[in-house]
Amino acid sequence: MTAALEAKGLGKKYGKRWALSQCTLDIPAGRVVGLVGPNGAGKTTLLNLAVGQLSPDAGSIRVLGGRPADGPAQLARVGFVAQDTPTYSGLSVAEHLRLGERLNPKWDDALAHGRITRLGLDPKRKAGKLSGGQRAQLALTLGLAKRPEVLILDEPVAALDPLARREFLQNLLEAAVDQSLSVVLSSHLVSDLERTCDYLVVLVESRVQVAGDVDELLATHHRLTGPRRDPGTLPADQYVVSESHTERQSTLIVRTTSPIHDPGWSVGHVGLEDLVLAYMSAAPARPSLEAVR
Numbered sequence: 001m002t003a004a005l006e007a008k009g010l011g012k013k014y015g016k017r018w019a020l021s022q023c024t025l026d027i028p029a030g031r032v033v034g035l036v037g038p039n040g041a042g043k044t045t046l047l048n049l050a051v052g053q054l055s056p057d058a059g060s061i062r063v064l065g066g067r068p069a070d071g072p073a074q075l076a077r078v079g080f081v082a083q084d085t086p087t088y089s090g091l092s093v094a095e096h097l098r099l100g101e102r103l104n105p106k107w108d109d110a111l112a113h114g115r116i117t118r119l120g121l122d123p124k125r126k127a128g129k130l131s132g133g134q135r136a137q138l139a140l141t142l143g144l145a146k147r148p149e150v151l152i153l154d155e156p157v158a159a160l161d162p163l164a165r166r167e168f169l170q171n172l173l174e175a176a177v178d179q180s181l182s183v184v185l186s187s188h189l190v191s192d193l194e195r196t197c198d199y200l201v202v203l204v205e206s207r208v209q210v211a212g213d214v215d216e217l218l219a220t221h222h223r224l225t226g227p228r229r230d231p232g233t234l235p236a237d238q239y240v241v242s243e244s245h246t247e248r249q250s251t252l253i254v255r256t257t258s259p260i261h262d263p264g265w266s267v268g269h270v271g272l273e274d275l276v277l278a279y280m281s282a283a284p285a286r287p288s289l290e291a292v293r
């Protein structure tokens with residue numbers, strides 16, 4: 001199956017400084033992917049490269065096997081909701097939909113109008129007079145009605161209140177299922193991603209620290225608590241993601257596909273938030289891990 005997004009040694013420079021470097025990633029199609037990482041990790045840069053708003057200075061990126069923004073056919077396959085959910089403040093909601101229809105060959109007008117009605121947005125209202133959340137919903141409507149095969153969203157829920165966030169993500173999830181859409185979504189709100197995403201990518205200093213199926217990641221990561229111990233003494237198949245120690249006790253987050261039999265450890269479950277934090281605090285020099293698919 002063609003990957004939704006495939007990056008190899010991808011890099012982008014601003015002036016002399018690399019905003020993204022040596023980024024290698026392979027995201028399968030048909031998934032709802034959460035992209036997380038600290039501020040400045042390179043998430044926006046990666047997503048802008050994926051939609052062709054930036055061009056790489058090193059390596060390559062493919063979306064659904066094609067070069068980003070490489071002609072009208074490729075443009076039609078990829079939808080993008082940028083970080084600030086841009087709309088034209090002087091145009092009304094209805095005018096946005098008409099523009100969407102004119103610019104997109106696969107435009108689904110019934111879907112667009114249905115969503116706007118369901119959301120209670122006044123078609124005559126200018127986008128500049130909408131709230132941040134309503135603008136985000138308008139931008140999502142444009143992205144969905146374009147009927148792309150991949151929809152890329154850069155922190156689309158940042159401006160939304162918790163209820164609006166939940167509704168937005170629920171809508172997105174339903175659309176992903178109904179339209180067999182691949183979704184790549186960046187966010188700092190891991191609890192939202194936990195409800196929405198079935199695939200996770202953690203990017204730290206432009207390196208993929210971990211990428212894989214959420215259920216598989218949760219099943220293979222464990223919290224080990226026990227008497228203080230040097231993590232170097234653990235079996236080779238237990239990869240230590242993070243460690244913390246007191247004088248007497250050690251707490252480790254480890255990744256392994258094998259059962260942990262050591263009676264010295266008390267073995268606990270790791271939630272998605274803990275898993276993300278463990279990888280975010282791990283030294284960026286660690287080798288990046290890609291879950292076996």
Ligand SMILES: Nc1ncnc2c1ncn2[C@@H]1O[C@H](COP(=O)(O)OP(=O)(O)OP(=O)(O)O)[C@@H](O)[C@H]1O
Nearest residue numbers: 014018019020037038039040041042043044045046
């Ligand atoms: N237009 C620009 N000019 C110069 N440097 C930039 C520009 N845009 C981003 N950068 C730098 O590139 C790096 C990656 O930024 P990017 O916006 O991709 O990170 P991010 O992971 O999306 O961060 P955030 O979570 O804060 O949105 C940062 O060090 C940032 O300062």
